[in-house]
Amino acid sequence: MASKKIGKATIKFTNPPVIAGTGTIVGPMEGRGPLADDFDVALPDMTCGEKTAERSERKLLEQAAQIALERSSVDKSMVDYYIAGDLLNQIISASFSARQLAIPFLGVYGACSTCAMGTALGGMILDGGFANYVLVACSSHYQAAERQFRYPIELNIKHKTTSQYTVTGAGALVLASSGEGPRVTWATTGKVIDLGVKDQCNLGAAMAPAAADTFLRHVADTGHAPDTYDLILTGDLGSLGSELFKALVKDAGCNLQGNYNDCGLMIFDTKTQRVGAGGSGCACSAVVTFGHVLKQMERGKLKKVLLIATGALLSPLSFQQGESIPGVGHAIVIER
Amino acid sequence: MASKKIGKATIKFTNPPVIAGTGTIVGPMEGRGPLADDFDVALPDMTCGEKTAERSERKLLEQAAQIALERSSVDKSMVDYYIAGDLLNQIISASFSARQLAIPFLGVYGACSTCAMGTALGGMILDGGFANYVLVACSSHYQAAERQFRYPIELNIKHKTTSQYTVTGAGALVLASSGEGPRVTWATTGKVIDLGVKDQCNLGAAMAPAAADTFLRHVADTGHAPDTYDLILTGDLGSLGSELFKALVKDAGCNLQGNYNDCGLMIFDTKTQRVGAGGSGCACSAVVTFGHVLKQMERGKLKKVLLIATGALLSPLSFQQGESIPGVGHAIVIER
Numbered sequence: 013m014a015s016k017k018i019g020k021a022t023i024k025f026t027n028p029p030v031i032a033g034t035g036t037i038v039g040p041m042e043g044r045g046p047l048a049d050d051f052d053v054a055l056p057d058m059t060c061g062e063k064t065a066e067r068s069e070r071k072l073l074e075q076a077a078q079i080a081l082e083r084s085s086v087d088k089s090m091v092d093y094y095i096a097g098d099l100l101n102q103i104i105s106a107s108f109s110a111r112q113l114a115i116p117f118l119g120v121y122g123a124c125s126t127c128a129m130g131t132a133l134g135g136m137i138l139d140g141g142f143a144n145y146v147l148v149a150c151s152s153h154y155q156a157a158e159r160q161f162r163y164p165i166e167l168n169i170k171h172k173t174t175s176q177y178t179v180t181g182a183g184a185l186v187l188a189s190s191g192e193g194p195r196v197t198w199a200t201t202g203k204v205i206d207l208g209v210k211d212q213c214n215l216g217a218a219m220a221p222a223a224a225d226t227f228l229r230h231v232a233d234t235g236h237a238p239d240t241y242d243l244i245l246t247g248d249l250g251s252l253g254s255e256l257f258k259a260l261v262k263d264a265g266c267n268l269q270g271n272y273n274d275c276g277l278m279i280f281d282t283k284t285q286r287v288g289a290g291g292s293g294c295a296c297s298a299v300v301t302f303g304h305v306l307k308q309m310e311r312g313k314l315k316k317v318l319l320i321a322t323g324a325l326l327s328p329l330s331f332q333q334g335e336s337i338p339g340v341g342h343a344i345v346i347e348r
Numbered sequence: 349m350a351s352k353k354i355g356k357a358t359i360k361f362t363n364p365p366v367i368a369g370t371g372t373i374v375g376p377m378e379g380r381g382p383l384a385d386d387f388d389v390a391l392p393d394m395t396c397g398e399k400t401a402e403r404s405e406r407k408l409l410e411q412a413a414q415i416a417l418e419r420s421s422v423d424k425s426m427v428d429y430y431i432a433g434d435l436l437n438q439i440i441s442a443s444f445s446a447r448q449l450a451i452p453f454l455g456v457y458g459a460c461s462t463c464a465m466g467t468a469l470g471g472m473i474l475d476g477g478f479a480n481y482v483l484v485a486c487s488s489h490y491q492a493a494e495r496q497f498r499y500p501i502e503l504n505i506k507h508k509t510t511s512q513y514t515v516t517g518a519g520a521l522v523l524a525s526s527g528e529g530p531r532v533t534w535a536t537t538g539k540v541i542d543l544g545v546k547d548q549c550n551l552g553a554a555m556a557p558a559a560a561d562t563f564l565r566h567v568a569d570t571g572h573a574p575d576t577y578d579l580i581l582t583g584d585l586g587s588l589g590s591e592l593f594k595a596l597v598k599d600a601g602c603n604l605q606g607n608y609n610d611c612g613l614m615i616f617d618t619k620t621q622r623v624g625a626g627g628s629g630c631a632c633s634a635v636v637t638f639g640h641v642l643k644q645m646e647r648g649k650l651k652k653v654l655l656i657a658t659g660a661l662l663s664p665l666s667f668q669q670g671e672s673i674p675g676v677g678h679a680i681v682i683e684r
Contacts, residue, residue, distance in 0.1 A: 203446070
């Protein structure tokens with residue numbers, strides 16, 4: 013029983029799901045960032061021609077899903093499950109896009125860790141023999157997230173230096189039970205960890221302990237030395253959170269060297285773009301991984317990558333009620 | 349490949365997950381309802397000794413999970429995954445309970461369909477060989493839901509007759525890859541369907557088409573005649589929604605007779621309790637199924653039950669922006 017279960021919520025896929033195609037779409041800020049060339053579409057403005065930020069986000073998600081389906085040459089009628097999530101209340105971007113796509117829908121919420129959680133779940137559904145194709149997608153939108161979690165952008169509130177800038181964009185990928193392409197080989201599901209951080213302008217600090225816990229459990233369960241990965245990537249810890257992550261991991265005897273980076277630090281030029289501590293949002297780790305990382309694999313620059321996508325599981329209400337911010341980190345391994 | 353895949357998102361478990369134990373807890377209204385004796389705990393008030401409705405809901409969820417673990421004699425350290433969701437923004441009840449439980453966490457959002465979606469996902473993880481034990485749970489709280497989706501209860505707004513009354517409670521179940529007990533044998537994942545209903549005080553009408561779609565797909569995929577089930581149960585369509593469901597299903601040539609009921613109609617006495625069109629909320633189908641239905645199975649009164657748990661995937665914001673209400677229905681079969 014449970015032969016694919018390696019450790020505490022670490023699994024090794026016996027028939028690793030194939031990434032048949034991806035779709036990434038970003039807003040104008042991200043389109044001026046260092047990874048711009050690796051995204052399928054960079055929009056000239058944030059509206060997508062829609063009247064509200066929420067409708068724009070939904071359109072981003074639908075378009076990313078459409079691109080992923082086209083790139084993988086998989087008709088949506090062949091897709092068994094659509095797994096999606098976003099940051100908005102009641103994940104309306106995901107649910108409304110599921111109405112459009114008409115694929116049986118599994119809605120997930122993992123905040124900015126959604127892309128890794130969805131990919132792990134999709135992989136289990138495929139490797140378990142329950143499906144041939146699964147579409148995984150997630151989205152975020154700066155304006156929609158700001159007005160939900162912080163302030164309406166019209167107020168032009170100055171961001172703190174520890175704040176992160178929500179990525180406008182969406183990432184989607186089609187996972188297949190067979191075929192050619194990079195594969196998802198391992199997954200480690202995260203525990204929710206909360207060391208008492210209450211500052212919603214410092215989510216990196218709130219998420220770092222969960223990322224470190226998942227990373228350390230992953231390397232212990234798999235027996236993989238950190239240097240077996242060409243790249244170890246945290247979801248969106250930003251500048252402060254990634255330093256904390258490295259320190260926590262170092263305390264446990266693991267000194268991360270040149271093969272570590274953070275999606276939130278990669279998507280923007282944090283020196284010239286005014287993004288505080290870096291990027292965040294469901295789209296951050298999704299577009300960096302599904303766009304940039306997979307293109308680097310195509311180019312032969314990367315072979316084996318560990319992504320630990322991180323999420324801060326607060327709500328505006330939990331914050332107002334004085335609760336601290338629980339964090340989570342979900343890990344997947346992609347190999348070519 | 350995909351031998352357990354029977355039709356479009358209908359699956360047959362080859363090693364059907366066993367329901368090793370359940371936990372159900374409800375508020376005072378539900379404790380005066382017709383199913384009161386079948387719940388593990390009925391609370392004298394809605395607070396659980398907490399200051400806010402949101403904290404009370406979280407406590408309900410944690411207690412239901414605790415009871416399910418005790419009843420199944422499974423220590424939480426043995427549980428591989430905790431799958432949970434609720435109605436609140438960013439599913440804070442689920443996420444905060446996951447912090448308490450410290451079990452690797454998969455957060456899901458399916459509104460009131462969560463119990464069936466979580467059970468289906470947990471079943472796939474077990475039958476796929478990725479885990480030995482999965483804990484599935486969900487919750488809702490009348491006061492927390494009212495103030496988030498409608499009005500603060502202090503305003504004492506009169507409910508419409510088509511409105512449903514959110515169940516205060518939580519349901520949890522431990523699924524195991526082996527052992528004795530009732531088993532989850534089939535699952536059909538729902539598509540998101542929206543026929544344009546915009547009345548948030550008539551969610552039953554918004555969800556009925558999705559429930560009918562899932563039901564008809566389920567019987568077509570499985571070849572099960574509706575009378576092979578001792579009970580066909582919709583999630584929480586209420587009086588109006590369940591009439592619509594029956595009419596839609598009849599249009600497709602399937603005349604449901606005495607073996608059909610709706611969780612929202614069962615949990616309250618809709619004649620004497622002032623609950624509008626019936627009960628709703630994630631806890632509604634969860635406590636009726638995990639509590640009442642499984643106890644009826646123990647008593648030998650039911651052998652094979654089809655649950656189609658339904659969810660209305662609106663948010664307060666999507667409603668304010670004039671969007672219609674997408675619905676979803678997820679089906680599972682439980683057999684003893």
